[in-house]
Amino acid sequence: MEKSFIDRFAFWQQKMFPINIGVYVCTDKLWVYAPAQDTKIEQWQSFELKSENWSAGFSAVAKSFPNAQLQLILASGLYQLLLTDKPNVDVAELPQALLWSVKDMVTLPVPQIHLDYFEPPLASNKINVVVVDKAKLISMVQAIHEQNLQLIGISIEELATTNLFDDNQARLVVSHNPGQELLLTVVKQGQLYMQRRVRGFTHLDKALAEELAYGMADNLSLEIQRSMDYFESQLRQDPVSSIELLTDGAVDVLATLISENFNQSVNVIDKSCVGARMAQLAFAECSRGAE
CATH class of the missing domain: 3.30.420.40 (ATPase, nucleotide binding domain)
Structure with a gap:
């Protein structure tokens, strides 16, 4: 039944604001950390992930945390981290140059490679390249959006430890x-x-x-x-x-x-288990990204 006219203007009803949560994405499980909010205490939950069925996994997350904003940390089985020589090209051309630098280091065909990179804090001619399966990444992101969840960002285990x-x-x-x-x-x-x-x-x-x-x-x-x-x-x-x-x-x-x-x-390091602590480190990335 449609809401009555007056119900549509029920300004006294409490608004639901989205919360930021950290998600540690493993091959068989999604670990979630949510901070304390209003009357709710901080939470750690895990959700089963079968055969990388992202839709089912993030559907379960959405039921517990509707409209949440997610910061992901990928477990090592979902990416490769490579150290390679930094190409001598302009920044705009760096992603394409890195693609051809690492193509022989990974098993993925070039069209399936999605990559990002970060540089060491010390001056060097080396650069760190993160490689993921493009189709798998797209499927994951689509599943998140289908559940009316928002994606803040994606990081990896190595970078997560910098939040400790x-x-x-x-x-x-x-x-x-x-x-x-x-x-x-x-x-x-x-x-x-x-x-x-x-x-x-x-x-x-x-x-x-x-x-x-x-x-x-x-x-x-x-x-x-x-x-x-x-x-x-x-x-x-x-x-x-x-x-x-x-x-x-x-x-x-x-x-x-x-x-x-x-x-x-x-x-x-204080924790209930590694998965839960990594999800908390994912959440910590939200604050750092806002700085």
């Missing part, structure tokens, strides 16, 4: 999304100074304390040391002030074991 701290200290962050390769980053002053993926730790979150003590923690310490050596010798930076662990599982045991190998403090 807001001081001038250089910190080495060890982050691990269950089932994925380990990610080591060094962040300082909200910028990404270095990043590398390390194989062999796919199931770090499932490792028992005994497994960590008998080799795994020492192997991880070796990879941490390699990253620290690169940061100091190749990038000519002072040593990192701390090592920060963002991983699920027996992380407190892992921190204790790793701390035996370094002078720096080894800290466990």
Whole structure:
């Protein structure tokens, strides 16, 4: 039934304003963080994602957060991050030049490549290039818009870690999304100074304390040391002030074991789980984008 004439002018009714939420997009799940608002406390929710059915996934998000504005962080399985020489061309020509620079580094045919890039904070002839499947990205964005959700922006795991701290200290962050390769980053002053993926730790979150003590923690310490050596010798930076662990599982045991190998403090980043924390870091990108 149509609303009555007077109902259309019910100015006393509360208006619903869209909220910003952070979404961590994994291959099998959407993790969502929503800040506290009015009478609602901050929320972390996860939504199942089957066979990258974006319509069903974001439909579930829209039911809990109607008309929301989304900032996405893509999990590593949804993109490739490449370091390549920076072409000597004008800024306007850079995307096309980078396309031909990276085409042989990826398995996607050129017409299926969508790319973006960001430069290291230190002067260099290198540039970081993010490559995604264009068709997959379009399908995701269309699914968001079909649910009357708004897309603020899309970022990646490596850049998400720069939202963990807001001081001038250089910190080495060890982050691990269950089932994925380990990610080591060094962040300082909200910028990404270095990043590398390390194989062999796919199931770090499932490792028992005994497994960590008998080799795994020492192997991880070796990879941490390699990253620290690169940061100091190749990038000519002072040593990192701390090592920060963002991983699920027996992380407190892992921190204790790793701390035996370094002078720096080894800290466990506060979280309920990695997926939820990454969604919160996605939300933090909203504020930074508005600066």
